Amino acid sequence: xxxxxxxxxxxxxxxxxxxxxxxxxxxxxxxxxxxxxxxxxxxxxxxxxxxxxxxxxxxxxxxxxxxxxxxxxxxxxxxxxxxxxxxxxxxxxxxxxxxxxxxxxxxxxxxxxxxxxxxxxxxxxxxxxxxxxxxxxxxxxxxxxxxxxxxxxxxxxxxxxxxxxxxxxxxxxxxxxxxxxxxxxxxxxxxxxxxxxxxxxxxxxxxxxxxxxxxxxxxxxxxxxxxxxxxxxxxxxxxxxxxxxxxxxxxxxxxxxxxxxxxxxxxxxxxxxxxxxxxxxxxxxxxxxxxxxxxxxxxxxxxxxxxxxxxxxxxxxxxxxxxxxxxxxxxx
Amino acid sequence: xxxxxxxxxxxxxxxxxxxxxxxxxxxxxxxxxxxxxxxxxxxxxxxxxxxxxxxxxxxxxxxxxxxxxxxxxxxxxxxxxxxxxxxxxxxxxxxxxxxxxxxxxxxxxxxxxxxxxxxxxxxxxxxxxxxxxxxxxxxxxxxxxxxxxxxxxxxxxxxxxxxxxxxxxxxxxxxxxxxxxxxxxxxxxxxxxxxxxxxxxxxxxxxxxxxxxxxxxxxxxxxxxxxxxxxxxxxxxxxxxxxxxxxxxxxxxxxxxxxxxxxxxxxxxxxxxxxxxxxxxxxxxxxxxxxxxxxxxxxxxxxxxxxxxxxxxxxxxxxxxxxxxxxxxxxxxxxxx
Numbered sequence: 001x002x003x004x005x006x007x008x009x010x011x012x013x014x015x016x017x018x019x020x021x022x023x024x025x026x027x028x029x030x031x032x033x034x035x036x037x038x039x040x041x042x043x044x045x046x047x048x049x050x051x052x053x054x055x056x057x058x059x060x061x062x063x064x065x066x067x068x069x070x071x072x073x074x075x076x077x078x079x080x081x082x083x084x085x086x087x088x089x090x091x092x093x094x095x096x097x098x099x100x101x102x103x104x105x106x107x108x109x110x111x112x113x114x115x116x117x118x119x120x121x122x123x124x125x126x127x128x129x130x131x132x133x134x135x136x137x138x139x140x141x142x143x144x145x146x147x148x149x150x151x152x153x154x155x156x157x158x159x160x161x162x163x164x165x166x167x168x169x170x171x172x173x174x175x176x177x178x179x180x181x182x183x184x185x186x187x188x189x190x191x192x193x194x195x196x197x198x199x200x201x202x203x204x205x206x207x208x209x210x211x212x213x214x215x216x217x218x219x220x221x222x223x224x225x226x227x228x229x230x231x232x233x234x235x236x237x238x239x240x241x242x243x244x245x246x247x248x249x250x251x252x253x254x255x256x257x258x259x260x261x262x263x264x265x266x267x268x269x270x271x272x273x274x275x276x277x278x279x280x281x282x283x284x285x286x287x288x289x290x291x292x293x294x295x296x297x298x299x300x301x302x303x304x305x306x307x308x309x310x311x312x313x314x315x316x317x318x319x320x321x322x323x324x325x326x327x328x329x330x331x332x
Numbered sequence: 333x334x335x336x337x338x339x340x341x342x343x344x345x346x347x348x349x350x351x352x353x354x355x356x357x358x359x360x361x362x363x364x365x366x367x368x369x370x371x372x373x374x375x376x377x378x379x380x381x382x383x384x385x386x387x388x389x390x391x392x393x394x395x396x397x398x399x400x401x402x403x404x405x406x407x408x409x410x411x412x413x414x415x416x417x418x419x420x421x422x423x424x425x426x427x428x429x430x431x432x433x434x435x436x437x438x439x440x441x442x443x444x445x446x447x448x449x450x451x452x453x454x455x456x457x458x459x460x461x462x463x464x465x466x467x468x469x470x471x472x473x474x475x476x477x478x479x480x481x482x483x484x485x486x487x488x489x490x491x492x493x494x495x496x497x498x499x500x501x502x503x504x505x506x507x508x509x510x511x512x513x514x515x516x517x518x519x520x521x522x523x524x525x526x527x528x529x530x531x532x533x534x535x536x537x538x539x540x541x542x543x544x545x546x547x548x549x550x551x552x553x554x555x556x557x558x559x560x561x562x563x564x565x566x567x568x569x570x571x572x573x574x575x576x577x578x579x580x581x582x583x584x585x586x587x588x589x590x591x592x593x594x595x596x597x598x599x600x601x602x603x604x605x606x607x608x609x610x611x612x613x614x615x616x617x618x619x620x621x622x623x624x625x626x627x628x629x630x631x632x633x634x635x636x637x638x639x640x641x642x643x644x645x646x647x648x649x650x651x652x653x654x655x656x657x658x659x660x661x662x663x664x665x666x667x668x669x
Contacts, residue, residue, distance in 0.1 A: 009342075009345045012345070012349050013345060013348055013349060013352070017352055019356055020352065020355055020356045020359055023356070023359050023360060023363065024359060076385065077385075094553075094554055094559060095554065095641065095643055097553075097638075097641070098532040098553065098554070098641035098643050099532070099643075101532055101533075101534050101641075102434055102437075102438060102532045102533075105434075105437055105438040105441060105535065106434060106437040106438075108441060109437060109440065197430040197431075197433055197434045198434075199433055200437065216667075218430070218648075218669045219426065219427070219430075219648035219669075221652065222649050222650060222651050222652030222653060223650070223652050223653045223656070223663055224426070224650070224653050224662075224663045224667075224669050225663060225667065225669055240663075242652040242655075242656065243652065303667060304667070304668075305667060305668065305669050308427065308429070308430035308433075308669070309648075310427055310430050310431075310645050310646070310648075311645065311646040311648075312643050312644065312645055312646065313643070313644040313645065313646050315554040315555075315642075315643075315644075316557050317554075317557060317558060317559060318557045319556060319557030319558045319576030319577060320557070320558050320559060320576070325558055325576055326558050326559045326560055326562075326574070330551070330559075330560060330562075330636060330637070330638060331637075331638065332553040332554065332559050332560050332638045332641065
C-alpha cells in the first residue's frame, strides 16, 4: 500500500536524475547541432590536431580499424610551423562530394592545416559532416544560409551578393571569436574555393605571410593567368589584368593570404555584402587590412603559377527524368 | 525496529535527493561554460595523444623512406600489397597541368601505385616530364599521337569520337612488354585501372580494387546522364546494369567503373580497346575479350557506394587572352600554366 509520502519520495528521487540525464544528453547534442550560427565542433589549432575527448575515442577506433590507410592521414603536427586556416565555402549540388573529396586529398598533404568548411545551408548536412569525420583532417564545420533575396537574380533590381560572402564572413567571425586579440601562435588565413586546384608548394609559400601575401592565379579574368606587377624592389605596384586593373586589389580570392594576427587586430574588416561591383569583392576586404606597398609577393616574385581557378562542368543529368532514375539513398 | 529502518530509509532518500540536486546544479553550470578541451585532458587522453604522436612520427618516417626510394622508375614490390597500375591518357590543353596536379595529389596517398601516363603527342612534352619528375610518384612516361582522322576537332562535341584509345592501348602494350622481363608469380601480381585525368577518385576506391582476381566493378557517379551508373548485384553477383543509356551494351559502364587484374591482361595479349567501336562500346570492346558478366566481382559494398565521380572541367574562357595575343600583348608564354 503506497502512501502519499512514499510516492513523493520516489518522485523526488527520480526527477533530478531524469533532469540530469536529459541535460547531459542535450549538452552532447548541442555540441553537434547548431543552436546559434556560431556554434561549432572540431579541432583547434593549438590542440595538436586532436578533437574533444569524447569524439577522440570514436576516432581512435577508426584509426585502429583502418591501418591500411596509413598514407591518408595528415602529416604530424609541428610546433614550429604556422597554422594555415583554410576557409572553404561550399553548397549542395551533385558534384559537391567529388569536389570536397579531391580538395581533401590535396589538403591531407599539408602540415599544420586547419580546414574551416562553411556550408550554405540551414543545417549542417549529413553528407558534409560524415565526409569531414571520415577524412581525418583537422576541421571546423560551420554553416550559414544565404537568404534567397541575396542570391543571383539576374541583372538590375537586386544586385546580387557574390556567392560565398556570408560564409566567408562567418568564418572570419568564428576566427575572431575563437582566438584572442593577443594570440601569439602564428597563423595564416586563406580562402580556398572547393573547385579550384592548388599545388602543395602554394601552401608552403603562404606560411611565411606577415601581413598579406599575393601570387598569380591561372584562368581568371579571361586570361591564362592574372598576376600582381612587381617592381625592381620586389614590391607590388600594380596589377597585370585586363578586367579593370584599376581596382584597389585586382586579384582573385585564391590569389592572396592574410596573416591571422592581422585579421584579429582589425575586427571590423569583412567582405562587403551589398553594393559591391563585380570583381571588387576581394578589394572590399583587403583595403581594410593593407596598402598596396605592404603586400608580400610570393611564388618567385609572382612568376610561377601555383593555383588554378578551375571550374567543374555541371553534370548532365537528363536521364534522371522527373522522378529520379537512380536510388536516392545512394550518396554521390 | 521497523520505525528505525524507516527513519534510516528516509534519511537515505533525503541525502540521495540532495546529492542529485547538487549534481544537477553543477551540470547546469557546466553547460553555460565554454568547454576548454585542455582542461579535460585526462591522463588516458594524454597517453592516447602521445601514442598518436608516435604513430604520426613513424608514418612520417616511413614516408621519408618511401620518398628516398622513389627516384627509381621501377620499384621492386617489397610489400605484400599488389601494385595498382593506373593508365592515364592525357593531352595538352590549358587545364592539363592543373588536372595532373590534383590527380597526383590523390595518387600520393595510395601505396604501391605505378602511374602510367601516356601523352597524346608525337613527343614527350617538357611540361609533363618536369611535372612527373617533381611529383614523387612511381611513374612511366609514354607518348603516342592519335591518328588525325580519329582526333576531335575544335568545336566537336566530346562524344563524337572515342578519346584516349591509342594511349590506353600503348599503356597496355608497355605493361605487357615490361612484365616479360619479370618472370615468376610476383611479377604477375597487380591490378590495372584506367583513370582519366579529369575524374575524381576517393582513396577507398584503390583499396577496393586491389583484391581484383579477374575484373572488378563498382558504381560511377555523375555519368550516363544520371547521378550514378552502377552494376546491380544480387547474391554477390552482377546480374544486370543500372544505366540510363543503351543498357543493351555487353558492358554498359564507364572506363572508371572497372579494374582488370594484371594476370588477365598478361594472359590475353591481344585484348585491347577498339577505336572503331560505336560510341559507348569502348569499354565493352576490351572487356568482352576478358570476362563474362557472370565473372565480374562487385566492389564498393556490393555496388552500393559511389567512390569515383566522372567530373569534367570547364574550358577556361580565354577571350581576353586571345584579344591580347592578336595585339601581341599576350601573357608571358614562358610562365607555365
